[in-house]
Amino acid sequence: MAAARHSTLDFSLGATADGETILKGLQPIFRAQGMSESVHTWPAHGCLATYTNENGSFASLRIYPHGLVLLDIQSSDGDAQGSKELDSLLNKVEERMKELSQPRAPRVKRLPPIVRGGAVDRYWPTADGRLVEYDIDEVLYEEDSPYQNIKILHSKQFGNVLILSGDVNLAESDGAYTRAIMGGGNEDYAGKDVLILGGGDGGILCEVVKLKPKMVTMVEIDQMVIDACKKFMRKACGEVLDHLQGDCYRVLVADCIPVLKRYAQEGRMFDYVINDLTAVPISTSPEEDSTWEFLRLILDLSMKVLKHDGKYFTQGNCVNLTEALALYEEQLGRLYCPVGFSKEIVCVPSYLELWVFYTVWKTTKP
Amino acid sequence: MAAARHSTLDFSLGATADGETILKGLQPIFRAQGMSESVHTWPAHGCLATYTNENGSFASLRIYPHGLVLLDIQSSDGDAQGSKELDSLLNKVEERMKELSQPRAPRVKRLPPIVRGGAVDRYWPTADGRLVEYDIDEVLYEEDSPYQNIKILHSKQFGNVLILSGDVNLAESDGAYTRAIMGGGNEDYAGKDVLILGGGDGGILCEVVKLKPKMVTMVEIDQMVIDACKKFMRKACGEVLDHLQGDCYRVLVADCIPVLKRYAQEGRMFDYVINDLTAVPISTSPEEDSTWEFLRLILDLSMKVLKHDGKYFTQGNCVNLTEALALYEEQLGRLYCPVGFSKEIVCVPSYLELWVFYTVWKTTKP
Numbered sequence: 001m002a003a004a005r006h007s008t009l010d011f012s013l014g015a016t017a018d019g020e021t022i023l024k025g026l027q028p029i030f031r032a033q034g035m036s037e038s039v040h041t042w043p044a045h046g047c048l049a050t051y052t053n054e055n056g057s058f059a060s061l062r063i064y065p066h067g068l069v070l071l072d073i074q075s076s077d078g079d080a081q082g083s084k085e086l087d088s089l090l091n092k093v094e095e096r097m098k099e100l101s102q103p104r105a106p107r108v109k110r111l112p113p114i115v116r117g118g119a120v121d122r123y124w125p126t127a128d129g130r131l132v133e134y135d136i137d138e139v140l141y142e143e144d145s146p147y148q149n150i151k152i153l154h155s156k157q158f159g160n161v162l163i164l165s166g167d168v169n170l171a172e173s174d175g176a177y178t179r180a181i182m183g184g185g186n187e188d189y190a191g192k193d194v195l196i197l198g199g200g201d202g203g204i205l206c207e208v209v210k211l212k213p214k215m216v217t218m219v220e221i222d223q224m225v226i227d228a229c230k231k232f233m234r235k236a237c238g239e240v241l242d243h244l245q246g247d248c249y250r251v252l253v254a255d256c257i258p259v260l261k262r263y264a265q266e267g268r269m270f271d272y273v274i275n276d277l278t279a280v281p282i283s284t285s286p287e288e289d290s291t292w293e294f295l296r297l298i299l300d301l302s303m304k305v306l307k308h309d310g311k312y313f314t315q316g317n318c319v320n321l322t323e324a325l326a327l328y329e330e331q332l333g334r335l336y337c338p339v340g341f342s343k344e345i346v347c348v349p350s351y352l353e354l355w356v357f358y359t360v361w362k363t364t365k366p
Numbered sequence: 367m368a369a370a371r372h373s374t375l376d377f378s379l380g381a382t383a384d385g386e387t388i389l390k391g392l393q394p395i396f397r398a399q400g401m402s403e404s405v406h407t408w409p410a411h412g413c414l415a416t417y418t419n420e421n422g423s424f425a426s427l428r429i430y431p432h433g434l435v436l437l438d439i440q441s442s443d444g445d446a447q448g449s450k451e452l453d454s455l456l457n458k459v460e461e462r463m464k465e466l467s468q469p470r471a472p473r474v475k476r477l478p479p480i481v482r483g484g485a486v487d488r489y490w491p492t493a494d495g496r497l498v499e500y501d502i503d504e505v506l507y508e509e510d511s512p513y514q515n516i517k518i519l520h521s522k523q524f525g526n527v528l529i530l531s532g533d534v535n536l537a538e539s540d541g542a543y544t545r546a547i548m549g550g551g552n553e554d555y556a557g558k559d560v561l562i563l564g565g566g567d568g569g570i571l572c573e574v575v576k577l578k579p580k581m582v583t584m585v586e587i588d589q590m591v592i593d594a595c596k597k598f599m600r601k602a603c604g605e606v607l608d609h610l611q612g613d614c615y616r617v618l619v620a621d622c623i624p625v626l627k628r629y630a631q632e633g634r635m636f637d638y639v640i641n642d643l644t645a646v647p648i649s650t651s652p653e654e655d656s657t658w659e660f661l662r663l664i665l666d667l668s669m670k671v672l673k674h675d676g677k678y679f680t681q682g683n684c685v686n687l688t689e690a691l692a693l694y695e696e697q698l699g700r701l702y703c704p705v706g707f708s709k710e711i712v713c714v715p716s717y718l719e720l721w722v723f724y725t726v727w728k729t730t731k732p
Contacts, residue, residue, distance in 0.1 A: 070372075109487065
């Protein structure tokens with residue numbers, strides 16, 4: 001399906017805008033394209049000119065009297081000739097606007113065009129809500145599982161990228177994520193009992209099993225994530241997801257809440273618990289009302305299965321979401337047992353924002 | 367000056383679009399906002415409805431017959447009440463569009479709104495031309511020097527960011543850049559002669575002087591960059607730019623080309639040459655026609671002042687710009703003396719793209 005390309009060109013004049021002069025000055029440029037003009041004028045808010053082209057493209061020119069002039073052009077994407085003509089049109093408008101603004105030079109901003117409705121979606125906003133475009137060039141996998149929307153897209157620089165319900169989870173470039181959530185390379189996993197909550201992309205499991213642990217148990221709810229990553233995230237997971245069981249690991253395809261409860265009841269203890277669940281964890285049986293209560297339930301259960309000298313690792317959030325981070329830390333003070341924690345800020349390449357990782361430990365010794 | 371907020375909401379229907387039904391279905395929502403409608407219909411390209419509001423905001427609804435429906439709303443930025451109303455309007459349109467598309471669910475995309483004409487510009491495209499929004503919240507410095515436009519902006523997560531003529535150069539978070547262009551932590555600078563080309567932010571100089579070199583000479587053309595960074599990039603440069611001379615360093619405010627020529631003539635040699643010039647280097651006396659010839663001139667002169675066992679470090683480009691990287695490597699094969707090179711791909715936090723760094727050395731021994 002043909003996508004649309006949306007181009008913008010903005011002028012901050014640094015002086016009040018004379019709408020009539022600007023409209024008249026730019027008219028010949030749009031007319032030369034065969035575009036028809038229609039103008040709406042507000043008594044006190046400037047004017048809006050809309051230009052339509054026979055080929056289906058259109059432009060809007062909004063002139064704000066305080067000195068802001070915004071041009072938008074929407075046209076068909078993927079046609080090199082059209083793209084060249086569009087650039088030439090934008091160049092002409094920029095040149096003419098600079099003449100019209102004499103002697104003052106306007107501040108000009110031309111953003112890379114936005115592709116809208118494309119088969120390959122390149123826009124995956126950051127956790128702190130910023131607009132970012134990725135260098136995605138291929139959709140490798142896209143399905144809805146019973147739990148979430150699963151996408152694996154190819155980025156030219158980051159390799160394949162797992163996106164769960166719109167959140168960038170892990171790219172093949174993101175060894176820094178796996179390293180951070182395993183304790184930053186400062187831990188000795190040899191001979192240890194390890195529990196991974198979530199982690200369906202297999203990145204952590206793959207790295208932990210290399211370190212000769214006694215046994216790793218991974219509890220991932222979504223078989224479809226495992227199957228997709230097994231196929232398309234091999235640079236992250238290696239061969240570890242090819243079988244749900246190996247020499248020193250096993251993968252349970254299950255909701256981690258009942259599993260944690262059973263382990264707690266049985267008195268099963270781990271040296272490391274690594275929580276790699278999605279930001280808002282999925283459970284088939286959420287017993288608690290709010291996300292925070294649910295997060296606390298997972299933390300509480302995790303502490304119950306953590307040895308007294310064990311460590312709990314988890315990813316926190318974007319470093320800019322200070323309120324969410326503070327609330328998370330507040331939960332740490334409300335667990336059944338007292339805990340200490342430390343945090344580290346890490347640059348995960350594909351995230352395009354800095355990320356906070358936590359280490360949590362029990363402060364009462366047995 | 368009041369900025370404008372541009373919101374988008376896109377629907378890919380997965381089926382042909384019935385323009386009339388959609389227009390009619392959405393009309394009540396825009397009317398309830400007191401917006402006036404005007405419709406343009408193409409014989410074969412669908413239609414465009416423009417809605418204007420008395421308060422100066424406006425919307426365009428473009429319906430492409432193959433099944434793409436794009437809504438744009440432009441309104442005044444910075445008014446919390448208006449922002450809430452806008453969100454509510456977008457929610458209503460989304461809900462109604464889902465009803466109108468029954469039984470098929472449309473693919474919906476709502477991007478973070480773009481702020482246009484704001485006093486603080488948050489959009490600094492990557493080297494490979496992608497649209498990215500930074501978490502910039504303050505303009506600390508903005509001046510035009512005789513050579514370039516200099517900005518230092520504050521990013522919440524990256525600290526202060528130096529932007530030269532629109533290119534993100536260095537943020538206070540970018541120790542990874544400085545480390546990479548100094549050889550990735552694998553070099554011994556103690557007692558060495560070091561030449562830095564460019565580097566006006568002081569980041570490299572600050573780190574090299576810590577390593578007890580014999581003498582560091584830095585040649586930076588732009589005094590205004592030095593003065594701005596001395597004040598606003600202290601987390602990168604420390605106190606090193608407070609004086610142009612120190613125990614083991616001196617800063618020449620000069621064009622590096624004549625300096626390199628003089629050093630070559632005098633037979634002055636360095637253990638390390640670190641080229642930290644901007645992507646398209648600035649010289650007051652460019653003798654060569656093209657950028658590539660100019661880059662080769664700098665490389666040739668640098669090799670002339672490099673000891674036979676010395677190393678030349680430089681930043682290359684965004685990893686995605688494979689053509690530019692190949693052209694650069696081609697230049698390395700055309701120098702006056704044979705050289706070898708290696709490259710490393712590094713994640714520089716504030717760049718939002720992976721970056722290539724080069725190490726170059728002479729392959730003929732004396």
